[in-house]
Amino acid sequence: xxxxxxxxxxxxxxxxxxxxxxxxxxxxxxxxxxxxxxxxxxxxxxxxxxxxxxxxxxxxxxxxxxxxxxxxxxxxxxxxxxxxxxxxxxxxxxxxxxxxxxxxxxxxxxxxxxxxxxxxxxxxxxxxxxxxxxxxxxxxxxxxxxxxxxxxxxxxxxxxxxxxxxxxxxxxxxxxxxxxxxxxxxxxxxxxxxxxxxxxxxxxxx
Amino acid sequence: xxxxxxxxxxxxxxxxxxxxxxxxxxxxxxxxxxxxxxxxxxxxxxxxxxxxxxxxxxxxxxxxxxxxxxxxxxxxxxxxxxxxxxxxxxxxxxxxxxxxxxxxxxxxxxxxxxxxxxxxxxxxxxxxxxxxxxxxxxxxxxxxxxxxxxxxxxxxxxxxxxxxxxxxxxxxxxxxxxxxxxxxxxxxxxxxxxxxxxxxxxxxxxxxxxxxxxxxxxxxxxxxxxxxxxxxxxxxxxxxxxxxxxxxxxxxxxxxxxxxxxxxxxxxxxxxxxxxxxxxxxxxxxxxxxxxxxxxxxxxxxxxxxxxxxxxxxxxxxxxxxxxxxxxxxxxxxxxxxxxxxx
Numbered sequence: 001x002x003x004x005x006x007x008x009x010x011x012x013x014x015x016x017x018x019x020x021x022x023x024x025x026x027x028x029x030x031x032x033x034x035x036x037x038x039x040x041x042x043x044x045x046x047x048x049x050x051x052x053x054x055x056x057x058x059x060x061x062x063x064x065x066x067x068x069x070x071x072x073x074x075x076x077x078x079x080x081x082x083x084x085x086x087x088x089x090x091x092x093x094x095x096x097x098x099x100x101x102x103x104x105x106x107x108x109x110x111x112x113x114x115x116x117x118x119x120x121x122x123x124x125x126x127x128x129x130x131x132x133x134x135x136x137x138x139x140x141x142x143x144x145x146x147x148x149x150x151x152x153x154x155x156x157x158x159x160x161x162x163x164x165x166x167x168x169x170x171x172x173x174x175x176x177x178x179x180x181x182x183x184x185x186x187x188x189x190x191x192x193x194x195x196x197x198x199x200x201x202x203x204x205x206x
Numbered sequence: 207x208x209x210x211x212x213x214x215x216x217x218x219x220x221x222x223x224x225x226x227x228x229x230x231x232x233x234x235x236x237x238x239x240x241x242x243x244x245x246x247x248x249x250x251x252x253x254x255x256x257x258x259x260x261x262x263x264x265x266x267x268x269x270x271x272x273x274x275x276x277x278x279x280x281x282x283x284x285x286x287x288x289x290x291x292x293x294x295x296x297x298x299x300x301x302x303x304x305x306x307x308x309x310x311x312x313x314x315x316x317x318x319x320x321x322x323x324x325x326x327x328x329x330x331x332x333x334x335x336x337x338x339x340x341x342x343x344x345x346x347x348x349x350x351x352x353x354x355x356x357x358x359x360x361x362x363x364x365x366x367x368x369x370x371x372x373x374x375x376x377x378x379x380x381x382x383x384x385x386x387x388x389x390x391x392x393x394x395x396x397x398x399x400x401x402x403x404x405x406x407x408x409x410x411x412x413x414x415x416x417x418x419x420x421x422x423x424x425x426x427x428x429x430x431x432x433x434x435x436x437x438x439x440x441x442x443x444x445x446x447x448x449x450x451x452x453x454x455x456x457x458x459x460x461x462x463x464x465x466x467x468x469x470x471x472x473x474x475x476x477x478x479x480x481x482x483x484x485x486x487x488x489x490x491x492x493x494x495x496x497x498x499x500x501x502x503x504x505x506x507x508x509x510x511x512x513x514x515x516x517x518x519x520x521x522x523x524x525x526x527x528x529x530x531x532x533x534x535x536x537x538x539x540x541x542x543x544x545x546x547x548x549x
Contacts, residue, residue, distance in 0.1 A: 046236055046240060048236070051237070053510060056240060064236075064240060065239040065240045065241070065242050066239060097238075097239045097242035098242040098245075099243055099244065099533075101242065103235070103239060136235075137235045137238060137239060139238060143462075143486075144238050144486070146235040146238060147235075148234075148235050180234050180235060180236055182234060186234065189233050189237040190234070191234055191236040
């Protein structure tokens with residue numbers, strides 16, 4: 001996690017340096033960007049506010065029971081103004097539990113992205129997403145087969161360096177949170193989970 | 207543009223409202239992952255016995271022993287000529303008796319070996335059909351079965367048995383040292399029958415309720431109280447040698463009983479009673495000679511991280527239950543502190 005924070009800090013420093021400070025608007029309403037992302041996700045934390053075991057209400061990193069995730073996603077953004085785009089993202093992430101059973105997650109997000117720094121060669125993008133994630137987890141030993149559609153939000157930063165007028169590569173770092181909400185006898189399994197994807201990005205703009 | 211934002215936000219709000227309901231899971235996905243346990247390479251199939259703080263069990267690849275706070279040690283491994291199917295411990299002889307099948311010839315043989323893995327002997331006894339709870343069960347004829355302890359003559363038998371209907375359930379109790387086997391069958395006149403055979407060489411026929419169903423687990427406490435979990439999710443009780451009656455108590459239809467373990471406990475922060483496991487929780491039962499009340503299902507306290515496949519349990523102290531899990535190793539339930547730990 002420290003490395004992620006350090007990376008974000010360096011990116012922010014670069015973004016505010018003279019190299020990237022040109023105030024040129026590269027985009028206009030109607031421009032579009034397609035991006036493909038692939039990388040890993042770190043478990044950040046799990047919060048079970050009503051869980052009956054006090055020492056298991058808040059768990060962080062690998063204490064959550066998750067291993068590292070793999071993640072791949074596609075997004076499409078449409079500019080509504082030179083510094084703002086709207087669009088969507090669909091992805092597929094997977095992880096395994098301590099018992100080596102697979103957890104899978106398909107996020108489907110509506111996204112809003114801001115482009116405060118853009119000079120033709122470099123974009124610094126801040127994005128926000130809201131939507132749903134299809135969660136699935138099967139555990140053979142206990143005959144558990146869970147499926148849940150979880151409300152999801154995300155926030156991220158994504159610097160992209162353009163190697164040609166259309167193609168760019170970058171790295172994105174996000175925090176994605178999703179929640180399971182239960183009532184009555186299952187209330188104790190209500191949870192809020194955050195994961196931190198770090199992904200390589202390939203973008204095409206026109 | 208403002209109208210577009212309003213439409214998008216409205217759609218998102220509706221989707222969030224609809225999807226905030228649970229669609230299928232009988233418990234939380236994230237909670238299940240938080241509770242998940244590491245998988246062991248040794249897959250336990252059944253319990254064999256317990257003596258001097260050492261547990262013995264049969265795994266998919268052979269027989270193991272494991273001392274408390276120690277690692278599993280293989281006593282004897284499977285070979286293609288000897289795939290071990292069932293085993294029992296003879297506490298008095300410090301030997302393990304087991305039935306093994308030759309994979310090439312399909313012939314089943316009866317063997318014994320010391321608990322240290324030495325002196326393997328083929329006992330040349332082809333009548334052995336079942337080993338359970340330190341008791342050897344032999345098929346004497348097409349309609350007769352006998353019960354004996356290792357190295358001793360038979361002490362009980364049942365006759366007039368339709369052999370295609372007979373089934374056996376075992377129960378270990380190292381507090382009373384009276385392990386037992388619950389035998390159910392129908393006789394040649396198609397009448398349902400049952401008996402309890404115990405390792406202290408006592409045995410008794412059971413008088414069954416007319417409406418009894420298939421049994422999937424049972425336990426007997428120190429006072430002779432019998433509790434049986436039926437396939438129909440009902441609870442049957444008796445004060446032995448009294449009749450077995452079906453109580454009005456049953457577990458919710460949403461819980462699927464998974465057979466043994468059923469175990470009694472008689473001390474601790476959660477009171478007295480017996481406990482059985484379904485596919486998603488443990489269920490505590492307050493039972494008397496003729497009635498029972500099912501308390502709430504629990505997955506916490508003594509049951510924390512234990513809702514997994516467990517082939518067997520043993521009561522080794524009044525409030526301590528040794529649990530044999532299929533792929534999470536040995537666990538020790540302490541009802542006095544309402545907790546569990548690794549053995």
